Amino acid sequence: MGKSNNNEGNKLTEKCLNKRLQDNINLIKSIFTKDDTLIVREFNSEYQGSIMCAVIYIDSMVNTQVVNENIIQAIMCTTLKEYTINNLLKELQNKVIRSNEVIRSSDMNRITEAIIIGDTVFLLEGYNEALIITSEGWQTRAIEEPSAEMVISGPREGFTESIMVNLTLIRRRLKTPDLKFEFKEIGERSKTKICICYLQELASPKIINELFERLASINIDGILDSAYIEELVQDSPYTPFRTIGSTERPDVVAAKLLEGRIAVFVDGTPFVLTLPFVFIEYFQSNEDYYQNFLMGSINRIIRIIGILLTISVPAIYVSLVTYHQEMIPSQLLLSIAAARKDVPLPTIVEAIAMLFVFEVLRESGARMPTSMGQAITIVGALVLGQAAVEARIISAPMVIVVALTGITGLLIPKFKSASIIIRFIFLIMASILGLYGYIFGFMGLLLMLFSMRSFGVPYMLTLNSLDPQEVKDTIIRAPWWYMHYRPHIIGAKNQFRLKSQNRRQNNGKNKV
Amino acid sequence: MEKEIVTNKQVINIMTMFLIGSTLVLGVGSDAKQDSWIAIIIGIGYVIPTVLIYSRILWLFPGKNLFQILERIMGKYVGKAVSLLFIWYAFHLGALVTRNFSEFINIVALLETPPLVPVLVLIMLCIWGVKEGIEVLGRWSQFVLPILTTILFITVILSFPLGDWTNIRPIMYNNLGPILKASYGVFSFPFAETVIFMMILGGLKGQKGYYKVYLKSILLGGFIVLIINLRNIVILGYEFIDNIYFPSYAAVSLINIGDFLQRIEILVSVVFLFAGFIKICICLLAVCYGAAQVLNITEYRILVTPIGLMMMILSLIIYDSMMEMQEWAFVYYKFYAFPFQVILPLIIWMVCEIVVKQGNKKSIAKST
Structure with a gap:
């Protein structure tokens, strides 16, 4: 691949502009051969002694208004008083063409690249140089609120593709x-x-x-x-x-x-x-900072608990039901046993099947056209819930477990891939060794998290410390006036975020 | 050997977990009957001068671990031979702790699962942990220990209503004799087992506060062991403790708050598994450091997997039954461990002092 590219590059540099306009146009046309979006417009102007010139650009990559008014119209309608055939191009560049960026170049690579990215190339008879005029103008999406990261309060702008x-x-x-x-x-x-x-x-x-x-x-x-x-x-x-x-x-x-x-x-x-x-950023939402710090902290704790639940609930349920029945309160144990009485499948098979179906539903929900959403909802709710339980294929507690897993999993969409894999590994471990397998799995998870780094920064940055300064923006979101420092290591160069504790000290005193 | 950075705090966390690891589940000091808590306090008293010796040895040769010090002061061959003894001790201890695990899991929960399965999973985790290095283990334990202590103290608070304080009376009914005997048992298991840390601490970057690290962790770990032991006696009484294998587990299983919060003994298993994991990891790490030093290998990580698997096999064949394990742990272990925990360190310490003095004299002579 690299080799062919080099050849291509060599070919371009071999060909260079000469002083005949028609040759130059043909040269560019030959580079863009079989590309019908290339537009070549030749024209001349009586004010400049009817010397032929041409603008070359790619259709719809340029702002047509710019090409029409600021280049073609400008050249056709402007009188240049003092010019010679030798400095005409320079005069046009300096006095006529109305564009914020005009570059003179004879480098064929550069000219080709400019045409591709939506600039306009201007050629003049008698010159082996071209003007590259900035004129990009393609359609972009408007700034909208991103649908994947909604907030209730806070700014609603989102990035676009440009x-x-x-x-x-x-x-x-x-x-x-x-x-x-x-x-x-x-x-x-x-x-x-x-x-x-x-x-x-x-x-x-x-x-x-x-x-x-x-x-x-x-x-x-x-x-x-x-x-x-x-x-x-x-x-x-x-x-x-x-x-x-x-x-x-x-x-x-x-x-x-x-x-x-x-x-x-x-x-x-x-x-x-x-x-x-770092790991805790999964749990930090921008909205935590736009709301009251109490609300922010509560939401963050809910997210952390949710993630713990989504990776653990199936594993814990399976291990309790298969290995540690004594840990379930007797009333609950009786009702679980009654629900499981006629179910033919072992709990682990039940769990894996249900989780698989849930993931299928989720994935199809994300991919399918919106108009089919209704069908999926009905099928999902009916088949997976009511019918499966009534047909005694799946026990009712398992449906609850899977539903809880699914809902808590949606708390942090970005954590999805990790939670699916971890949940599955925990489930397998729990089915082999009961709660001990689950504990082993959790130890492994912590080991993995603590061994990771992101650009030299420990992934579990400050989570292993009980230092009050380090806890402030992790599992809780402390009020701004307590967060004097940036997270250390990342913001090591300038630790201070707030200059003074203005807010807290002034509280109440201002009223006097 | 590549140097890794661990803070003093992290080492204290590791060492505390090391101390509470298997102790909490097996229980200690049962010879002293209802006075075992006094035995623990005296045991801590015994161990403090011992760890001062350990720290002194490390302090005399900053930046070197026990194996490097041995080669330095005893010469290549004798040093390696003594290193081998310590390597055996660490290796054997690792296997014993692993066996504790498998017996515990097999007796309290998975009666029909072959012991190989949980042990294999555990050893693989340990191999992984040791390969990640002491730095990761340090941060890991710094995160985990506060959670474990919270769990422990919650179980202590919840078991308050069950307490029967007559269980610890009469205090010192049998005079000091059995207490002193038991306190020596407490000294050798778990406190003086911290001799293992001599094998890993020295090679760490920025490790200077050996005294502080040793004393703080002995006190913290000792405090936790004491509280838990006291709770077990107060709840169960020593006659009952004598008849069961895992007193902490039994004590917590009695907790019943309003018929709702009950059978939470799995929490004890959590503590045991997490702390025991660190204990096995540290033993394995010490063996690997030592083996790398003796075999002149610069990267200890290639040794971890084979040594870990060997440790697992030793743990499976080392005892025939739980009874044998208990007998070993409470009757013979203290005699077996004495040379490693006291005699050898004492000799090494004396040799160290002599070598350092001579070295100083030489350097003074040179400079003058």
């Missing part, structure tokens, strides 16, 4: 020259523009360097979404946990930048990566 729009959204939130945007191009064929964004005063230079090193080692032909980058540069790629965060919300990215993290924007996708990503 990288420049996304960068504006960040720039508008952090108005400081300290905010750096570094561009890079990745993908041999897709030539995707990506942007690494960070606050220089806060972000750790070590992590930035590490990121650039890892990005430089990427060798792939196309990047269509930020997930490609994520998978190619993340740590611990074989674990079900993600070590790079991604979000569609500019407010989230701005908050992460303020904690000293780094954001990676990828052109063509509204998902922006933030790194390093």
Whole structure:
């Protein structure tokens, strides 16, 4: 692949512009042969001595208004008083063409690239140079609220597929020259523009360097979404946990930048990566910070309990029913036994079958056209609930267990892949060794989490510490005036988040 | 050997878990009958000078673990031979703890499951943990220990209504004799087993507060063991404790709050499994460090899997029954462990002091 690319590149550089306009047009046409979206418009203007010129662009990649009014109309209708045949191109560039960026170039690679990304190329008879005029103008989606990350309170803007729009959204939130945007191009064929964004005063230079090193080692032909980058540069790629965060919300990215993290924007996708990503970020929602801190803390604890439940409930149920019946209160044990009396399957088979069907329902719900939603709901509710129980294929407690697992699993959609795998492993362990298997599984899970790192930062950062300063933004969300410091290690360069404890001390005193 | 960073706090957590690991489930000091809590206090008293010796040895040679010190002070061959003794001790201890596990699981829960199954799972976890290194284990225990202590103290509080304080009376009815005897048992299992930490601590970066680490963990672990032991006597009475294998488990299983909160003895298993896991990991780690030092291997990680599996096999063949295990743990173990826990460290300490003094004299002579 690399070889053919080199050949292509060589071919382009071999051909270069000469002074005849028609040759140049033919040259570009030959590069874009069999590509009918290429538009070549030749014209001349009596004001400039009727010298032939041409604009070349790709249909619908350019803003037609710009090409019409600022280039063609401008050249046709403007009188240049002093010009010679030698400085005509320069005069046009400086005095006639109304565009914010006009570059003079004779590099054939660059010209081709400019045409591809939606710039207009201007050629003039008698010159072996061309003007590259910025004129990109394609359709983009409007800024909308992201449907995957809804909030009740807080900003509703979401990223779009256009990288420049996304960068504006960040720039508008952090108005400081300290905010750096570094561009890079990745993908041999897709030539995707990506942007690494960070606050220089806060972000750790070590992590930035590490990121650039890892990005430089990427060798792939196309990047269509930020997930490609994520998978190619993340740590611990074989674990079900993600070590790079991604979000569609500019407010989230701005908050992460303020904690000293780094954001990676990828052109063509509204998902922006933030790194390093530590485990507790799964549980932090941007809404925690837009609400009262009590509410935020309660929601966060609910999320943590929910995740614990979704990975544990099937395993605990199976081990209790198969191995540790004595631990169930007698009343409950009797009703479970009554429900299970006619069920032919062992509990573990029941559990795996039900969980599998639930995952199938979930996946089909995400993929199918919306109009079929009704059918799935009815089939799911009837077949899995009522009918299966009445037919004595599945016991009623198992339906409750699976329902609880499913609902709690939806609390944090991003945790989905991890929770499915962990839940399944726990289930298998519990079916072999009862609760002891489950405990072993949990020990393994903790071991895995504590051994992981994200860009050199321990994945369970500060979760192993009971230091009050470290707990403030983990399982609870402390009020802002208690969170003086950024999470350490990540924001190590400038730890102070708040300058003074203004709020708390002033409380009450202001009234006097 | 590659150096890993563990903070003092993390080592204290590891060591506390190491101490409470198998102790909580097997129970200690039963020779002293109702006075076993006094035996524990005296045992802690015995162990403090001993750990001061351990810390002193490590302190004399900062940045070196026991095996490296042995080679340094006794020469290559004698040093390696003594290292082998310690490696055996750690290896054997690891196998004993593993066996405790499998007996516990087999007796209280999985009667018909072959002991190989839980032990294999456990040893694989330990191999994984040891391969991740002491740093991960340190952070892991720092996270887990607070949870375990919370569980323990909840069970203690919940068992208050069951307590019968006449169970610990009469205090010192049999005079000091049996108490002292039992306290030596407490000294050798679990407190002086911390000799294992000499084999791993020295090679760690930034480890200076050996004294602090040892004393703090002995006191913290000793406190937990004392409280749990006291609870067991007060709830069950020593006659009953003598007749059962796992007193903590039995004591917690009696808890019944309003017919709803009952049969929560699985919580004890949680504590036992987590703490015991750390204990096996530390033994395995010590064996691997030692083996790597003796065999001149720079990376101990390649040794972990074979040694771990060997430990598992030893644990399966080492006893015939639970009775034998108890007899070994409470009757013979203290005599067996004495050379490793006291005699050898004493000799090493004296040699260390001599070597260091001579070294100092030499360096002074050189400088003048």
